[in-house]
Structure formats: C-alpha cells, structure tokens
Amino acid sequence: xxxxxxxxxxxxxxxxxxxxxxxxxxxxxxxxxxxxxxxxxxxxxxxxxxxxxxxxxxxxxxxxxxxxxxxxxxxxxxxxxxxxxxxxxxxxxxxxxxxxxxxxxxxxxxxxxxxxxxxxxxxxxxxxxxxxxxxxxxxxxxxxxxxxxxxxxxxxxxxxxxxxxxxxxxxxxxxxxxxxxxxxxxxxxxxxxxxxxxxxxxxxxxxxxxxxxxxxxxxxxxxxxxxxxxxxxxxxxxxxxxxxxxxxxxxxxxxxxxxxxxxxxxxxxxxxxxxxxxxxxxxxxxxxxxxxxxxxxxxxxxxxxxxxxxxxxxxxxxxxxxxxxxxxxxxxxxxxxxxxxxxxxxxxxxxxxxxxxxxxxxxxxxxxxxxxxxxxxxxxxxxxxxxxxxxxxxxxxxxxxxxxxxxxxxxxxxxxxxxxxxxxxxxxxxxxxxxxxxxxxxxxxxxxxxxxxxxxxxxxxxxxxxxxxxxxxxxxxxxxxxxxxxxxxxxxxxxxxxxxxxxxxxxxxxxxxxxxxxxxxxxxxxxxxxxxxxxxxxxxxxxxxxxxxxxxxxxxxxxxxxxxxxxxxxxxxxxxxxxxxxxxxxxxxxxxxxxxxxxxxxxxxxxxxxxxxxxxxxxxxxxxxxxxxxxxxxxxxxxxxxxxxxxxxxxxxxxxxxxxxxxxxxxxxxxxxxxxxxxxxxxxxxxxxxxxxxxxxxxxxxxxxxxxxxxxxxxxxxxxxxxxxxxxxxxxxxxxxxxxxxxxxxxxxxxxxxxxxxxxxxxxxxxxxxxxxxxxxxxxxxxxxxxxxxxxxxxxxxxxxxxxxxxxxxxxxxxxxxxxxxxxxxxxxxxxxxxxxxxxxxxxxxxxxxxxxxxxxxxxxxxxxxxxxxxxxxxxxxxxx
Numbered sequence: 001x002x003x004x005x006x007x008x009x010x011x012x013x014x015x016x017x018x019x020x021x022x023x024x025x026x027x028x029x030x031x032x033x034x035x036x037x038x039x040x041x042x043x044x045x046x047x048x049x050x051x052x053x054x055x056x057x058x059x060x061x062x063x064x065x066x067x068x069x070x071x072x073x074x075x076x077x078x079x080x081x082x083x084x085x086x087x088x089x090x091x092x093x094x095x096x097x098x099x100x101x102x103x104x105x106x107x108x109x110x111x112x113x114x115x116x117x118x119x120x121x122x123x124x125x126x127x128x129x130x131x132x133x134x135x136x137x138x139x140x141x142x143x144x145x146x147x148x149x150x151x152x153x154x155x156x157x158x159x160x161x162x163x164x165x166x167x168x169x170x171x172x173x174x175x176x177x178x179x180x181x182x183x184x185x186x187x188x189x190x191x192x193x194x195x196x197x198x199x200x201x202x203x204x205x206x207x208x209x210x211x212x213x214x215x216x217x218x219x220x221x222x223x224x225x226x227x228x229x230x231x232x233x234x235x236x237x238x239x240x241x242x243x244x245x246x247x248x249x250x251x252x253x254x255x256x257x258x259x260x261x262x263x264x265x266x267x268x269x270x271x272x273x274x275x276x277x278x279x280x281x282x283x284x285x286x287x288x289x290x291x292x293x294x295x296x297x298x299x300x301x302x303x304x305x306x307x308x309x310x311x312x313x314x315x316x317x318x319x320x321x322x323x324x325x326x327x328x329x330x331x332x333x334x335x336x337x338x339x340x341x342x343x344x345x346x347x348x349x350x351x352x353x354x355x356x357x358x359x360x361x362x363x364x365x366x367x368x369x370x371x372x373x374x375x376x377x378x379x380x381x382x383x384x385x386x387x388x389x390x391x392x393x394x395x396x397x398x399x400x401x402x403x404x405x406x407x408x409x410x411x412x413x414x415x416x417x418x419x420x421x422x423x424x425x426x427x428x429x430x431x432x433x434x435x436x437x438x439x440x441x442x443x444x445x446x447x448x449x450x451x452x453x454x455x456x457x458x459x460x461x462x463x464x465x466x467x468x469x470x471x472x473x474x475x476x477x478x479x480x481x482x483x484x485x486x487x488x489x490x491x492x493x494x495x496x497x498x499x500x501x502x503x504x505x506x507x508x509x510x511x512x513x514x515x516x517x518x519x520x521x522x523x524x525x526x527x528x529x530x531x532x533x534x535x536x537x538x539x540x541x542x543x544x545x546x547x548x549x550x551x552x553x554x555x556x557x558x559x560x561x562x563x564x565x566x567x568x569x570x571x572x573x574x575x576x577x578x579x580x581x582x583x584x585x586x587x588x589x590x591x592x593x594x595x596x597x598x599x600x601x602x603x604x605x606x607x608x609x610x611x612x613x614x615x616x617x618x619x620x621x622x623x624x625x626x627x628x629x630x631x632x633x634x635x636x637x638x639x640x641x642x643x644x645x646x647x648x649x650x651x652x653x654x655x656x657x658x659x660x661x662x663x664x665x666x667x668x669x670x671x672x673x674x675x676x677x678x679x680x681x682x683x684x685x686x687x688x689x690x691x692x693x694x695x696x697x698x699x700x701x702x703x704x705x706x707x708x709x710x711x712x713x714x715x716x717x718x719x720x721x722x723x724x725x726x727x728x729x730x731x732x733x734x735x736x737x738x739x740x741x742x743x744x745x746x747x748x749x750x751x752x753x754x755x756x757x758x759x760x761x762x763x764x765x766x767x768x769x770x771x772x773x774x775x776x777x778x779x780x781x782x783x784x785x786x787x788x789x790x791x792x793x794x795x796x797x798x799x800x801x802x803x804x805x806x807x808x809x810x811x812x813x814x815x816x817x818x819x820x821x822x823x824x825x826x827x828x829x830x831x832x833x834x835x836x837x838x839x840x841x842x843x844x845x846x847x848x849x850x851x852x853x854x855x856x857x858x859x860x861x862x863x864x865x866x867x868x869x870x871x872x873x874x875x876x877x878x879x880x881x
Contacts, residue, residue: 009074019066020059058619065612072605077116088180089144090118090125091173091204093197096157097131097164098553098573099187099217099580101295101529104159106593107185110209111154114183119147126179127153128172130164130197135539136555139169141176159529161296161573162553167193173200182206184588188216189237190581202587209591213238213582218290220247220574222300225337230275232260232288232300237580239269245290247273252286259291269579283307289531296559297577299531301570303561309354309509310339314361326359326385326485329493333502349375354509356380359485360387363395372397377474381509384478385485386445399456399471399478401448407465409442418442418490419461428458429504430468432546436495441467443489444482459501468501479505519545521563527573536560545569552576660696661688663857664712665823667701668720674701677718679835680823684853687826691854692784704730709737713860718823719748719755723762731765738767738814743860746817751794753819768815772803780816783859785851792820792849793838812863816856825849 092114094100100107118125126143127150143150170193182204184197188211201208221233232247242263249258258281260273275282285306290298313330327342334340338355341348348356349371356375361384364372373396376382382397384390391406409419418440424430447453447466458479459468470479483489492498521543526536539555543562548569553559559573663685665677681699688697702709705727709715715737726734738744746763748755755763774780774790778801781787790799797820802813825846827835838845 009070012070012073013067016063016066019063058616061612061616061619065609065616068605068609068612072602072609075120076601076605078599078601088123088178090114090123091128091176091179091182091201091206092125092150092154093128093130093169093182093184093201093206094154094157095131095164095185095187096129096159097187097191098159098161098295098297098529098577099164099189100159101531102217102293102298103187103211103215103593104529106211107187108154108157110183110185110593111157112151114185115147115151115154123147123180125150126176128169129157130166130169131160131162132165132168132555134160134537134555138172139165140172144178160555161527161529161559162555163577164191165193166191166197169193170196170200173197179204184208186210186583188213188583190583191578194583195586198585198588206588207591208583208585208588209593210583211593214241214243216582217295217297217580218245218293219297219577219580220288220290220300222302222570222572222575223288223306225305230277230282230285230288230306232273232275234262234264234271234273234290234298235579236264236269236271237582239264239267242266245271245273246292247275248289248291249275249277249281249285250287250289251284257281257285283309294530296527296529296531296553296573298574299527300572300574301527301559301561303568303570304507305569307507309506310341310352311355311357311506312341312343312348312351312353313357314345314348314359315342326387329486329498330357330359330502333493333499334506336499337503338506345371353380355383355506357383357385357485359385360389362389363393364397369395369397373473376476376478379475381476381505382478383505384480386480386482387484387488391445397473397478399469399480400450400453400466403446403448406443406445409444419463419465421467422460422462422464424459425457429508430459430501433497433500433504436497439490439492439495439497441483441490441492443484447482477508519563519567521545521548521567521569523558524561524563524565524568526558526560533560543571550576660698661685661694661857661861662712663697663699663714663716664702664709665699665716666718667703668718668723670720670722673718673720676827676835677701677716677823679827679829681716681826683826683828684850684857687850687854688857692858694857704734709733709742710740712737712742714743714745714857716745716747716823719746719750719759721756721758723758725761725764726766728765735767741812742814743812743856744815745822745856746815747792747822748817748819749821749824750819751797751821753798753800753817755817769802769804769813771800771815771817774799774801779864780852780855780859783855783862785855787848787851787855789848790818790820790852791825791838791841791845792818792822792852793824793836794820795840795845812859820849822849822853826853 092111094107094111115125124144125147126141127145128139128141130139132138142153145153164187182201184201184206186208198208216237219235221235223230223232230249234245234247236243242265244261244263246259246261248256249260251257258275258277260275262271262273264271277285285302287302288300311334313327313334315327331340331342334357341351341353345358345368356372358372372382376397384398386406388406390402391404393404394402409417419442420437420440421435423435424433441461444461444465444467447469453466453469456469456471457466458470459466461467466482468479468481470477483492485493487493492501523536523540523542525533526540528534536558537555540558541556543551543557545563545567548562548571551557551571552575553571553573557571559571562569562571663681665674665681667674668677678699678701685697685699688694700712702712702715734744746755746759748759750756776788780790780799780801797818800815800817802815824836825838826849829835834846838849841848
C-alpha cells in the first residue's frame with residue numbers, strides 16, 4: 001500500500017499533455033557539421049533543416065522525468081500508518097518506564113509514524129509521558145505542538161529506570177481539552193492507575209499499542225542472601241508456552257563468569273536459574289542479567305551481602321565427642337552462607353581464607369603466634385572463642401587483655417543466674433539483629449577494664465560485660481567471643497542468633513568495613529533503563545543503609561550502587577517491584593507494534609528522476625553533435641584498457657610499478673615484522689632518491705601466493721617463527737623471479753645468519769644456489785660506497801652470496817643471506833626519526849647500514865661492473881693505497 005504526504009501535488013500530472021505538446025513543438029537543436037573545404041561550401045545552398053518532430057523515445061523519457069518529479073513532491077509513503085482517530089489535536093501517550101526499554105525501538109518507531117500521520121492530516125500533537133522525569137517531575141501534558149517539534153521531542157526521549165505513574169498521568173488528562181483522538185504506546189504491563197488512564201483515553205477514542213507478551217520485559221529478583229548457591233528468580237508477564245531463559249553472571253569489568261539456563265513451564269510466570277560455581281568466582285560476581293534483554297528490570301547488582309567467603313576452622317581444639325565438639329556447631333552454623341574448610345592450623349593458613357576460626361585453644365605457642373599474626377596483618381580475620389583453656393591464660397593475639405580465670409553465671413554453687421544479652425549498639429556489625437529471649441550465657445571470660453573497651457565491644461551481656469570484642473591488627477582484624485563455640489558455656493550455639501552473628505562477622509572480613517547500619521549512603525553509580533552504569537542525576541539523594549533493602553526505585557533513589565566502595569549497597573529495581581502482569585484495557589482499541597513501520601519513497605523517486613535527467617542531457621549532447629562516441633578499434637584494445645585500470649590485488653598498479661624503482665618486501669603475517677619491513681624499505685627508498693641518480697623509488701608489500709614479482713629488482717624476505725611452506729604456485733613465482741635477474745635478500749634477523757627450521761621449510765623447492773661467505777673485496781662492498789662490513793641493527797655477521805654467479809645474471813648473486821636485521825636499522829617513523837636502536841655502534845652503525853642498503857640496490861640494478869679492472873685505480877685512490 002502506498003500513500004502520499006501531500007496528495008494535492010498529484011494534480012500536476014494533468015499538465016503532462018501540455019508538456020507533450022511543448023516537447024513536440026520544441027525539438028532538439030539541429031546538428032552542426034563543420035567542413036573545412038570552403039570552396040565546396042559556396043556551391044551548397046543555405047537551407048536550415050530541423051527534425052519534423054522529437055523522437056518518440058526521447059519524448060517518453062522526458063515525460064517520465066516530469067512524472068517522477070511530481071510523484072516525489074507528493075511525498076509517497078509505503079505502508080503508511082492508518083490515520084489516528086478523531087480530527088483535532090492528536091494525543092500521544094508514551095510509556096517510558098523501565099518496562100519500555102526492551103521494546104524502546106518499536107515504541108519510538110510507532111511514535112514517529114503517529115506524528116507523521118498527524119502531520120499529513122495537518123493536526124498538531126499533544127505529548128504525555130507516563131514515567132516521572134529524571135528531576136522527579138510528575139507526568140504532565142505538553143502541547144499542542146507542531147509535528148516537527150513533537151518529532152524532535154520524541155527523538156530525544158529515553159526510558160527511565162523506574163516504574164510508570166499512570167495514576168498521575170490520568171489526572172493530568174482530566175483537565176486537558178480539545179483532544180481529537182489518542183494513541184497510547186504502552187509497555188504491555190499493568191500497573192497502579194492503568195484502569196484510570198484507560199478510562200480517560202476511552203473518552204477520546206484511543207488506540208493502544210501493546211507488544212507481544214512473549215517479548216515483553218522480564219523482571220529479575222535478587223538472589224536470597226545467604227543461600228549456598230546463587231539462585232536468580234526470573235518473572236514474566238505471560239504464562240503461555242514453555243520458554244527457555246538464560247541468566248548471566250558478570251564480573252565488575254564485564255567478563256562473563258557463568259551462565260545458568262532454565263525455562264518457564266507452560267502456565268508458569270516464574271523460573272529459577274541456579275549458578276553452580278566455585279566460591280572464588282561467586283565472590284567476583286558483580287551483576288546478574290537476563291541474556292538478550294538490556295533492561296534495568298532484568299539486571300541485579302550484587303554487593304558484599306552476596307559474597308561467600310571461605311572460612312577455615314582449626315580442627316582438634318575441642319572435645320572429640322561430636323555433639324560436644326565446637327567444630328561441629330561451627331560447621332553447621334557457617335555452612336549456609338560460607339565455604340567451610342576444616343583442617344590443621346598450618347594447613348589452613350596456606351589456603352585462601354577470609355576468616356580463620358579458632359575454637360578454645362588456650363595460649364598460642366611461639367610458632368603459631370608468629371604464623372597467625374602475620375596472616376592477620378596481611379588482611380585476614382581471626383575469630384577466636386573462649387573456653388576452659390583460654391581461661392587459664394591468653395596471649396598477645398587477642399583484641400583485649402583478659403582476666404585470669406572465668407566467670408560462672410548460674411549453677412549449684414553460684415548465687416547468680418545465666419545472663420541475657422543486651423541490645424546491640426548501633427555502631428556494631430550486629431546492629432538490627434533481634435535477640436531471642438531464651439538465649440543465655442552461663443560462663444564467660446572477662447576483659448580487663450580499659451579506656452577503649454567500649455569501642456572494641458560489639459556485643460555485651462545485660463550487665464554490660466563484653467561478650468564479643470574486636471580490634472584491628474595491621475590490615476586484618478581479631479575478634480573474640482568471650483564464651484565457648486559450643487553449648488558448653490551457653491546455649492547461644494543452639495539458637496538462630498548464632499548463625500546471624502557468624503554471618504555478620506564473616507561479612508566484615510577481607511577488608512570490608514562493618515555494616516553501615518543507619519548511615520546515609522550517597523549514590524555512587526546509577527543504573528539507567530538499558531542496564532548501563534552511569535553517573536547519577538542531580539535529583540538523586542542519599543539513602544539510609546537500612547532502607548536500601550525496602551526501597552523502590554524512583555527518581556530520588558534510582559537503581560544502582562550507593563556508598564563508598566568498601567561499604568557499597570546495591571538498590572535493585574527487581575527487589576520491590578510488583579510481578580509483571582499483562583495490561584488489561586477497557587473501551588480502547590488494541591493493536592500491536594508489528595503493524596507500524598512506514599517507508600518514505602520520495603528519495604527513491606527523486607533519485608530515479610535525476611538519473612533519467614542525466615541520461616537526457618547526454619542524449620541531447622549526442623544529438624547536437626557536441627559529444628561523439630567512438631568504439632575501440634579492436635577488442636584487444638578494450639581488454640588492454642580494462643587491464644590498465646584494474647590493478648589485480650597488488651598495492652600499486654602495474655603501470656606505476658614499471659615506471660620507477662620499487663623495492664619489495666614479503667608479507668609474513670606478523671604485524672610487527674611487516675610494519676618494520678615497510679618502514680625500513682620505505683626509508684631506504686627515500687635514501688636512494690636523496691643520494692643516487694634514482695629519481696623515483698618506493699616500497700611495496702608482496703604476497704608470494706598471488707602478486708607479480710617481475711616489477712621489483714629486490715625482494716626482502718624477513719624470517720619469522722611462524723612461516724609456512726610455500727604453495728607450488730608461489731615457489732614457481734619465486735623461481736621465476738630469481739631466473740629473471742631478481743635479487744632475493746633473506747634476513748634471519750638473529751645476528752648470526754642462521755636459518756631457522758621454519759625458514760628452511762618455507763624455502764623448500766626454491767632454487768637457492770650454493771652459498772659462500774662474501775669475501776672482503778666482494779662487489780657489494782664497493783658498488784656505490786666503499787664498505788668494510790655489512791652491518792644492520794646488529795653488528796656485521798657473515799654475509800652469504802651465490803658462489804656460482806655466472807654471465808647470465810651479469811655476475812650478480814641471485815640470493816644474499818644474512819642476519820643483521822637491516823630493515824630495523826633502516827626503519828624511520830613519519831617524522832624521519834629512527835624506530836629502533838642499533839647495537840653496538842649507534843648512529844655510525846646506522847649510517848653504515850644505510851650505505852649497505854644503497855650498495856645492495858645499486859648492485860642489483862647495475863650488476864658486476866664495479867669489478868672491472870678499469871675501476872681499480874679509482875677505488876685504490878679512494879682507499880689511499
């Protein structure tokens with residue numbers, strides 16, 4: 001289906017008959033013929049001849065150009081959006097909350113189509129977005145706006161990382177007037193105020209577009225804190241069909257640490273994806289996200305609350321009876337949220353641990369004390385428990401000084417009763433935990449009074465005596481529980497509070513500070529609607545640490561990370577957002593997004609008309625005699641012309657290669673070696689132009705498998721470890737180059753001219769002549785400069801040349817082999833500065849290397865003429881002999 005933005009322009013098609021008549025009345029200009037024979041021109045009568053009529057095919061061409069231009073001006077549109085209901089200003093309601101991120105492209109496309117449809121009908125547009133703004137502003141009506149301004153506002157829109165507020169949007173419509181029709185671009189999910197907004201739009205003959213519920217946004221719930229494995233709960237709006245879903249675990253730098261795949265059962269709206277990964281990888285996990293859905297609702301940020309840390313328990317420090325063993329109760333309490341490892345002290349400190357638990361052990365001996373002190377000062381957390389052994393005397397690795405003996409609370413020989421716990425201080429990591437009324441302590445070790453005892457106390461009994469004390473030691477921490485780890489001195493180990501206390505102690509390990517409690521945490525990084533961490537807006541304000549878990553994402557508290565790095569808390573959109581459910585509407589017409597997507601055709605019509613206009617101009621030039629077409633005299637000439645303009649896959653055309661001296665280097669596939677070869681040969685080409693009679697020189701890379709070698713006097717072949725044997729075609733091409741008089745310079749780049757096994761394999765099948773070491777008076781030492789050696793990046797090593805050079809090659813060796821890494825010595829950057837250091841001769845050695853390069857090229861170009869006896873007197877004079 002094709003529509004038109006300005007259909008009244010099509011009336012110009014009625015003028016085509018008039019144009020037909022004008023074109024027939026004004027035929028092309030007569031062709032002018034110039035003839036030099038003036039005498040014959042006197043006998044020719046002067047008559048002006050013109051064609052009777054314009055050729056019919058030219059007439060049709062020009063009519064087609066006019067018709068295409070008229071249709072293009074009418075603004076043709078393929079699959080135009082159906083006109084919006086009503087006749088007055090068009091109301092465009094856009095859901096721009098978190099659930100729109102997944103289908104945002106379709107929503108923006110539909111918004112643009114609706115605005116274009118209103119523009120064609122001459123209707124202004126009224127905009128209403130349903131999510132609160134980034135500054136916290138409530139949804140409000142904007143307009144009426146011209147179509148152009150409305151389109152600009154839609155292009156600048158972006159979804160928000162919080163829920164829509166349809167109730168406020170419905171109130172904003174209650175006072176809106178002069179609305180002729182409405183289009184609601186929804187995210188497909190229900191929310192508070194959906195019914196109220198639907199009622200307001202039903203009064204205005206609205207159309208609501210709803211995405212396919214199978215592709216609607218999904219919601220990801222944070223995993224329960226303390227579970228042995230990360231379990232991601234994924235919610236969907238539709239319950240129809242079985243649908244697979246994959247959740248990814250990512251590190252802070254974006255690396256994928258694991259994937260968990262599950263599926264929605266038919267009729268179910270929730271699926272659980274469980275990650276089975278090592279403890280170290282779990283601790284590295286920074287976020288979970290539904291694969292293929294970039295949405296804040298489908299992403300969960302993890303903070304320190306979800307980190308599982310390895311905990312070691314020293315074996316053999318308490319009773320061996322299972323139900324009386326401190327290790328038994330510690331294992332059972334730590335297992336739900338930590339990786340528990342039981343072993344000897346020497347074995348455990350060698351492993352990666354966040355917490356080391358030491359049940360009642362008494363005073364540590366010298367080796368144990370030294371080992372544990374070093375481990376704590378490097379960042380470990382040592383958790384010690386009191387008991388009969390520690391009551392006999394402590395050591396230096398304790399947070400407080402202890403009194404000798406222990407204190408008995410209750411029993412047949414005591415006047416006192418077991419002591420209850422006092423509420424935890426707000427500065428304690430245990431702040432906020434509820435204390436069961438049946439937990440009581442019957443025995444404890446007492447701390448010596450000190451000025452800082454209150455600061456070191458994390459928990460106290462009802463009489464104020466410390467129950468848990470802690471102190472920093474280096475980068476780590478020592479924590480002491482002043483009662484036993486088992487039920488020997490208290491019933492704490494039999495309560496749920498015991499698990500919570502150990503969880504909080506483990507949470508402050510590995511350099512993580514204590515739980516911030518009611519401390520205000522400033523927004524550090526915000527999560528946008530597309531699940532990208534960005535800088536928070538100015539409207540974002542700090543939030544209390546205790547309120548993060550219960551907060552719902554909003555402009556003042558966007559989802560993201562709050563607090564400094566050592567006390568980070570994550571506010572996730574999926575924590576308290578209602579489960580997604582399909583949108584139910586009453587009184588409005590429903591449609592999908594798949595019906596939108598109109599295509600403008602004006603550009604295509606204009607381009608076609610312009611192309612035909614160019615053809616018409618060429619035809620007019622030919623008919624007027626101003627342009628003459630001549631065909632090539634033969635097919636051979638045409639093929640030669642084609643060959644001249646299509647330059648194979650080589651870097652430079654054949655004509656350019658044949659017109660100047662072009663040095664070649666072999667492409668090895670190693671980027672570093674190839675860059676060095678290119679820089680070195682290019683610098684040598686510039687040196688040749690500066691110092692010799694060569695006017696034009698250049699360098700080019702060669703692929704031995706497909707490039708022609710006949711244009712190059714020298715082929716530089718650097719050796720690499722990864723060289724592969726040549727194909728049969730490449731070997732034939734290299735052999736033809738050598739037989740044709742080319743010079744192959746093989747550089748092993750090792751300073752010793754020792755071909756590697758890879759180079760020997762690559763040269764297998766190449767006609768390498770027998771090589772001998774170049775004598776001191778070889779022509780290479782005097783072909784241009786007088787040289788005593790042939791240095792490169794490395795000092796002169798042996799240089800090997802053809803020992804059987806004959807008259808066929810003018811006495812020039814077809815192969816020269818060395819290992820001085822000459823390309824690196826020649827190489828210069830764009831500023832003309834050397835790229836590599838040469839050793840050991842420095843600048844003088846680099847100059848000698850450049851002179852050798854010049855000698856090599858002159859040797860390849862001029863042959864062995866400097867070996868003639870006629871040159872001997874001049875050479876001896878230069879040498880001072």
